[in-house]
Amino acid sequence: MQSRRAFLATGVGVAANSVANRVVAQQDAGQTLLSQADDDQAVQDLEVLLPRNRVPLSFVIDDSTCLVNMGHFCTPQFAEALPNRAEYKKPWRDWPREIPDCFVRKFGEWCAEHGVRGKYSIVPYPACVGWVDRELPGWSRQQLQESLKLVRELIVPNWDIHPEMITHTRVIDLKTGRPVEAINAGTMENSYPQEKKSVDELASYLAYALRILERCDLPCEGITTPGGFGNLVKSELSLAVDQAVRDVYSVDLPHYFKYVRTGDQNVEPVLEHLRGQDTDDLRLTVNVPAGTGDWFGGWQGDRDPEPDRYCNQEATSGRMVELIERREPAVMLCHWPGIYSNGNEAGFQAFQRIVTSLEARYGDQTIWMKLSEIGRYWTAKELTKLRRTGKQVALDAPFAADKFTFRIMNVNGPVRFGTGMRQVCQLSGLDSGTWFQSGRDVIVCLNLPRGRSMVEVG
Ligand SMILES: [Zn+2]
Numbered sequence: 001m002q003s004r005r006a007f008l009a010t011g012v013g014v015a016a017n018s019v020a021n022r023v024v025a026q027q028d029a030g031q032t033l034l035s036q037a038d039d040d041q042a043v044q045d046l047e048v049l050l051p052r053n054r055v056p057l058s059f060v061i062d063d064s065t066c067l068v069n070m071g072h073f074c075t076p077q078f079a080e081a082l083p084n085r086a087e088y089k090k091p092w093r094d095w096p097r098e099i100p101d102c103f104v105r106k107f108g109e110w111c112a113e114h115g116v117r118g119k120y121s122i123v124p125y126p127a128c129v130g131w132v133d134r135e136l137p138g139w140s141r142q143q144l145q146e147s148l149k150l151v152r153e154l155i156v157p158n159w160d161i162h163p164e165m166i167t168h169t170r171v172i173d174l175k176t177g178r179p180v181e182a183i184n185a186g187t188m189e190n191s192y193p194q195e196k197k198s199v200d201e202l203a204s205y206l207a208y209a210l211r212i213l214e215r216c217d218l219p220c221e222g223i224t225t226p227g228g229f230g231n232l233v234k235s236e237l238s239l240a241v242d243q244a245v246r247d248v249y250s251v252d253l254p255h256y257f258k259y260v261r262t263g264d265q266n267v268e269p270v271l272e273h274l275r276g277q278d279t280d281d282l283r284l285t286v287n288v289p290a291g292t293g294d295w296f297g298g299w300q301g302d303r304d305p306e307p308d309r310y311c312n313q314e315a316t317s318g319r320m321v322e323l324i325e326r327r328e329p330a331v332m333l334c335h336w337p338g339i340y341s342n343g344n345e346a347g348f349q350a351f352q353r354i355v356t357s358l359e360a361r362y363g364d365q366t367i368w369m370k371l372s373e374i375g376r377y378w379t380a381k382e383l384t385k386l387r388r389t390g391k392q393v394a395l396d397a398p399f400a401a402d403k404f405t406f407r408i409m410n411v412n413g414p415v416r417f418g419t420g421m422r423q424v425c426q427l428s429g430l431d432s433g434t435w436f437q438s439g440r441d442v443i444v445c446l447n448l449p450r451g452r453s454m455v456e457v458g
Pocket residue numbers: 001062063164168225226227
């Protein structure tokens with residue numbers, strides 16, 4: 001479940017990542033400069049910045065679902081498929097079968113108070129225990145429905161919901177809805193498929209998972225792969241995400257979580273399978289990676305958390321600090337059983353300590369975002385065309401994005417965008433609908449609408 005996660009530097013069918021943005025921001029401005037060379041309103045550069053000029057933070061939670069403790073239920077199924085691995089021989093019977101809703105509530109409320117956002121998996125047929133849209137043996141129908149209601153009311157506002165495939169254990173025969181009969185590595189979702197599959201085949205599998213969540217009235221803009229799911233078909237998988245998520249949820253910008261980046265690797269989202277550029281039907285899939293390992297309690301919840309690996313008490317060291325200092329998205333990863341820690345909540349305490357340490361040192365330089373929000377921001381950052389002519393900046397955005405922030409060089413405010421904008425006197429006060437005079441430049445933050453719009457300065 002975690003040892004399997006591929007550590008890859010680049011996605012597949014990659015869009016011209018940061019290049020697109022730089023070409024748009026600099027070359028367009030440069031062309032304008034040439035054509036306006038005799039205009040005394042000298043045209044200078046534009047630069048798209050981070051949202052609110054802050055570093056995005058996000059918390060990725062894998063292996064969560066309703067009530068079912070995946071550590072307890074997955075371990076014996078993995079043990080049967082892959083009998084030689086020591087981690088599958090652990091005493092899973094001693095671990096609780098449930099991660100109770102009172103813990104979900106406690107966690108969700110604390111996160112809401114601290115502004116934490118991220119991704120929360122709901123495995124639709126968790127370890128084949130039951131169907132979250134129908135019946136979960138071991139719990140009453142009412143308990144299941146209350147659990148879903150809690151997710152809808154408390155989790156959905158601040159977290160993307162992803163299916164983590166159908167079961168996170170056995171591969172399901174889509175014709176019968178039953179686990180395939182043979183038990184081996186090839187019939188576990190974590191290592192599926194073991195041969196090439198078409199985009200359509202993969203999309204059908206993804207859509208099956210998504211439809212279960214759709215029937216639970218849970219919104220989805222993306223999926224999480226269980227472990228090595230799709231490792232042999234990375235390009236097809238990315239396209240299948242686009243197809244399945246659009247098909248079931250009609251969203252304009254599907255994304256997925258599969259990869260973990262380490263060391264010096266770029267941790268920014270990757271725009272994949274970009275097509276239909278310069279048309280009204282621009283399509284792509286956003287691959288949003290995590291930048292840390294899971295150093296909480298692990299997927300079985302039995303490890304001692306190592307919070308200092310994310311960030312020490314003073315927030316002067318650790319991977320999250322490193323990423324914040326690099327001004328790249330700092331997306332941290334955990335598995336839900338490792339936050340509950342089989343009831344002692346050690347993972348949750350470690351997480352709280354990390355969040356409060358980051359808050360104390362970096363509170364005014366960071367912003368918690370869902371994965372979909374990070375993916376959308378990067379898409380807008382890379383693909384929005386900005387063209388400056390004198391005191392006007394024309395924006396042509398294939399996708400809307402909130403808190404879109406950019407610098408207009410060598411100009412003084414005020415700034416108008418539709419109904420006008422409010423000036424803030426500190427950079428940290430920048431938010432949608434405001435601007436800041438930064439020396440000779442103006443920094444603007446606005447909710448970018450899809451299509452064409454215009455900002456006027458001075
Ligand atoms: Zn998982």
